[in-house]
Amino acid sequence: TIYGIIMLSIFATYFHPIPPFTEDILLATIFGGIFLGIGVGIVIRNGGALDGTEILSIVISKKVPFSVGEIVMFINLFILGSAGFVYTWDRAMYSILAYVIAAKAIDIVITGMEETKSVWIISDEAKEMGDAINSRLGRGVTYLHGEGAFTGEDKKVIFCVITRLEESKLTTIVEEIDPSSFLAMANIAEVRGGRFKKRDIH
Numbered sequence: 001t002i003y004g005i006i007m008l009s010i011f012a013t014y015f016h017p018i019p020p021f022t023e024d025i026l027l028a029t030i031f032g033g034i035f036l037g038i039g040v041g042i043v044i045r046n047g048g049a050l051d052g053t054e055i056l057s058i059v060i061s062k063k064v065p066f067s068v069g070e071i072v073m074f075i076n077l078f079i080l081g082s083a084g085f086v087y088t089w090d091r092a093m094y095s096i097l098a099y100v101i102a103a104k105a106i107d108i109v110i111t112g113m114e115e116t117k118s119v120w121i122i123s124d125e126a127k128e129m130g131d132a133i134n135s136r137l138g139r140g141v142t143y144l145h146g147e148g149a150f151t152g153e154d155k156k157v158i159f160c161v162i163t164r165l166e167e168s169k170l171t172t173i174v175e176e177i178d179p180s181s182f183l184a185m186a187n188i189a190e191v192r193g194g195r196f197k198k199r200d201i202h
Contacts, residue, residue: 001055003048004043004049025094029094029097029101032098033097033101033102033105034102034105036099036102036105037101037104037105037106037109038105038109040102040106041069041107041109041110044110045110053075053076054068057071057072057075067106067107067110069102069104069105070107072099073102077096077099080096080099110165115187116161116163116164116187117161117162117185117187117188118161118186119183119185120158120184121157121174121181121183122146122155122156122158122181122182123156123178125177126158127156129158129173129174129178129181130143130158132173132177133158133160133170136169137162137166139160139161139162139166140160141159143156143157143158145157161188
């Protein structure tokens, strides 16, 4: 997030003197919203954020059945609606339209990363890794007992289900605790029961 904010500031300063591509406010609103949504979506899907609104939206999205893009749009409706009292209402409404478009673009970018994935991990540090997944991702894990066909050694296998947004965090946990562990992931079409709650994607 810190890196993203710094880079945003640098590039905003760098591009500020460049003349706009169009003087048409509607075109600027539509394409500005599209590019804004794509950029924010890429940042969020890689575990970052560019401002407090996005951080708040990510946190809230874990508690309510609304997407990150919808929550970002909802929060900005109040912010940009209030701007109408300071600037003209025409400008405020164009800004709201831009964020409606951006919200949809955010969800399109993020949706592909919110699919569920099954995870299989074989590690000598299975207990420590399972505890880390449980505490840092909030995901339950199941320990399975396996046997190496070549060595004949008993192995403890970790099985859990995560979203694709959590994939990078899980990979970080595995690399921190046991870089030599075996890790396999696969996409899941549907998840039912257990403690895993998959919210609908709108």
